[in-house]
Amino acid sequence: MNVNSETKFISTISHKLKTPLNAILGFSELLLEQVYGTLNEKQIHYLKNIHSSGENLLTLLNDLMDLMNFRWGETQLNYSDFPLPLAINEACESVKNWVAKKNISLEIKNGDGVSVIRADEAKFMKILHHLLSNAIKFTQSGGEVKISTQFLKAPPDEGSPFSPQIYIEVTVADTGIGIQPQDQEKIFSEFYQVDPNRSQDFEGTGLGLCITRELVKLHRGRIWVESEASKGSKFSFVIPRIDNQS
Amino acid sequence: MGLFMAGAKILVVDDIRLNRELAKDLLEMEGYQVLEAVCGKEGIEKARQNKPDIILLDIELPDMSGLEVIKVIKKDPEINPIPVVAFTGHNQHEEQEKFLVAGFAGFISKPFDIKTFPQMVAKFLK
Numbered sequence: 001m002n003v004n005s006e007t008k009f010i011s012t013i014s015h016k017l018k019t020p021l022n023a024i025l026g027f028s029e030l031l032l033e034q035v036y037g038t039l040n041e042k043q044i045h046y047l048k049n050i051h052s053s054g055e056n057l058l059t060l061l062n063d064l065m066d067l068m069n070f071r072w073g074e075t076q077l078n079y080s081d082f083p084l085p086l087a088i089n090e091a092c093e094s095v096k097n098w099v100a101k102k103n104i105s106l107e108i109k110n111g112d113g114v115s116v117i118r119a120d121e122a123k124f125m126k127i128l129h130h131l132l133s134n135a136i137k138f139t140q141s142g143g144e145v146k147i148s149t150q151f152l153k154a155p156p157d158e159g160s161p162f163s164p165q166i167y168i169e170v171t172v173a174d175t176g177i178g179i180q181p182q183d184q185e186k187i188f189s190e191f192y193q194v195d196p197n198r199s200q201d202f203e204g205t206g207l208g209l210c211i212t213r214e215l216v217k218l219h220r221g222r223i224w225v226e227s228e229a230s231k232g233s234k235f236s237f238v239i240p241r242i243d244n245q246s
Numbered sequence: 247m248g249l250f251m252a253g254a255k256i257l258v259v260d261d262i263r264l265n266r267e268l269a270k271d272l273l274e275m276e277g278y279q280v281l282e283a284v285c286g287k288e289g290i291e292k293a294r295q296n297k298p299d300i301i302l303l304d305i306e307l308p309d310m311s312g313l314e315v316i317k318v319i320k321k322d323p324e325i326n327p328i329p330v331v332a333f334t335g336h337n338q339h340e341e342q343e344k345f346l347v348a349g350f351a352g353f354i355s356k357p358f359d360i361k362t363f364p365q366m367v368a369k370f371l372k
């Protein structure tokens with residue numbers, strides 16, 4: 001199979017797999033609304049299981065499509081200017097219910113002078129969402145997640161024709177279960193989940209961080225993690241503020 | 247109840263029975279009248295016969311593609327003012343642009359959120 005026919009094949013399969021999900025998610029949600037009669041606790045519990053499994057499957061399919069697009073080099077960036085603090089607020093807003101439910105405190109700290117940046121807004125939001133989701137997922141009730149931003153001035157690389165430029169650094173720190181040193185690089189690979197026995201409790205596709213790293217790389221940036229087991233993790237990424245090569 | 251036009255007529259063209267059933271139940275609950283078609287040919291026929299207020303059109307139909315169906319609709323002065331919404335599993339940005347260029351009024355991606363679905367449809371009603 002050449003790349004084109006493989007692209008088309010995977011995209012068709014993913015589309016076909018999504019078709020029954022529309023019914024699974026839609027009808028289970030409709031029943032959960034209880035417009036057709038009251039349900040007992042067990043029925044609600046089972047319906048929620050069906051619905052959340054459907055949602056997981058949908059995330060997996062969408063993540064898989066993203067990843068295949070990176071592999072085929074089909075992902076292009078649509079650069080635009082937007083205010084970073086607003087993007088951070090929006091990302092936090094989208095996980096508001098989840099942190100409330102888990103009783104986790106979510107704090108935002110924007111550095112001095114942090115303002116408009118230039119990036120692919122939709123993909124930048126995806127990066128924020130993946131990092132926040134990851135932090136919330138691995139943080140126990142009562143814990144904290146903190147997202148902070150700052151502008152950094154860095155000297156140009158040796159031999160680089162560009163002048164010193166401003167970088168954006170975003171950090172998402174949590175007080176969650178942490179990552180052992182030997183796992184810290186591996187967590188960015190496809191389908192890698194730290195403890196197979198524990199991943200049952202932390203459902204996910206195992207693709208989130210891999211996608212995040214690809215998205216950061218597309219913006220010509222870099223992502224890394226600092227962590228101590230059972231103390232928490234701190235994911236940071238930097239990307240150039242202005243894309244001076246475009 | 248229907249936010250804008252109670253009793254508005256909506257034509258759902260989709261070959262998957264469960265997709266039609268879900269859309270129909272949700273829209274009828276809001277007081278809309280729902281017509282169904284299982285393929286492109288039937289969709290065009292029903293549009294001509296019933297002049298719906300809006301058409302939700304699946305992109306991958308067994309007999310013709312949604313893009314072919316909208317071409318026929320846009321060429322027919324009797325039905326070309328009806329807003330046609332792409333009802334699709336494709337949510338790639340590039341694909342959505344293709345739909346707008348083809349004359350679709352917008353798109354609703356599947357799987358859709360049942361809570362916002364009726365409002366999303368209402369948005370396309372004039």
